[in-house]
Amino acid sequence: MIVSETKIPGVKVIEPKVFGDDRGFFMETWQGSRYHEMGIKTDYVQDNLSYSRKGVLRGLHLQNPMPQGKMVYVLQGSVFDVAVDVRVGSPTFGKWHGIILSAENKKQFIVPAGFAHGFCVMSEMAMFAYKCTEIYSPQNEVSIAWDDPDIGIEWPLEVAPALSKKDQSALRLRDVNEANLPKFCIQ
Numbered sequence: 001m002i003v004s005e006t007k008i009p010g011v012k013v014i015e016p017k018v019f020g021d022d023r024g025f026f027m028e029t030w031q032g033s034r035y036h037e038m039g040i041k042t043d044y045v046q047d048n049l050s051y052s053r054k055g056v057l058r059g060l061h062l063q064n065p066m067p068q069g070k071m072v073y074v075l076q077g078s079v080f081d082v083a084v085d086v087r088v089g090s091p092t093f094g095k096w097h098g099i100i101l102s103a104e105n106k107k108q109f110i111v112p113a114g115f116a117h118g119f120c121v122m123s124e125m126a127m128f129a130y131k132c133t134e135i136y137s138p139q140n141e142v143s144i145a146w147d148d149p150d151i152g153i154e155w156p157l158e159v160a161p162a163l164s165k166k167d168q169s170a171l172r173l174r175d176v177n178e179a180n181l182p183k184f185c186i187q
Contacts, residue, residue, distance in 0.1 A: 003038045006097045010112040011083045012040070013099060014071075018106055027106060029073065030131060040110065042069055044131035049075075052121045052128065057161035059118015060084055060148075060170070063140040064182045067113035069133035077126030078102035079119040080156050086144065086173060087114040090184035094173060096153050101128075114182035116144050120155055142180050143170035150174055 002015040014035075018027045028034070030044070052058065059082065062068070072081055084096040100122070101107050111117045113133055143166050146153070150173055155161070 001034065001038060003040065008083070008085055008092045008095055008097050010110070011097050011115070012110040014040070014108040014110065016106060016108065029108070029129075030071070040071075042071070042110075042133055044071065044133055046132040046135050048130050048132065048136075050128040050130075052126055053162075054121050054124050055157075055159060055162050057118065057120040057146055057155070057157075057163055057167070059167065060116035060144040060146055061118065062086060062114070062116045062142050062144070062182070063134070063137050064114075064142060064180055066134045066137045066140050067182050068136075069113035070111040070117055070130045071108055072101065072111060072117070072119075072128065072130040073106070073108040074101045074103055075127040075129055076103050077121065077123035078104070079121050079123075079126050079128060081109050081119040082117065082153055083109070083111040084116040084118075084144070084151055084153070085114070086116045087182050087184035088178055090114075093184070094151055096151055098153065114184070116142075118146055120157060120161055122156060142176060143167060144176065145170040145172050148172045
């Protein structure tokens with residue numbers, strides 16, 4: 001397994017070891033002690049599965065309090081996945097990192113607690129799986145506009161994305177009450 005740091009501390013790309021032949025492949029998507037040895041010292045409490053068609057964009061979402069760290073990956077299709085640092089006081093506040101995740105590349109993406117997360121579907125459909133460090137708490141959810149010009153995410157979109165009502169009414173990061181955002185703390 002290869003674990004790579006990105007330009008934003010804590011945001012990581014994982015390339016699991018894949019064993020394959022002409023019959024198919026096998027890979028571990030999570031094995032606590034092995035991931036802990038590689039610096040992923042996270043305990044996950046909830047697994048989620050999302051199915052979306054091409055052009056769907058989900059995000060940017062976070063929850064606070066009870067921020068969710070996530071490990072995300074794609075089972076079918078491909079997505080452009082994004083993590084945005086929204087921790088008040090962070091030296092990388094408002095910065096983002098994006099990556100293509102696909103069934104073919106089998107990469108996993110670590111989105112730490114305190115980050116907003118979103119993805120857009122690039123293939124005809126995508127089956128998207130993710131592990132979370134906290135249970136879903138809708139009353140603590142915050143949505144940030146996917147197209148916030150202050151963040152400037154370069155989404156690989158050919159047309160306007162299909163959005164949920166929640167995402168259509170999301171605020172720009174600068175308009176979110178600071179009390180609703182997580183705080184940066186040096187670890």
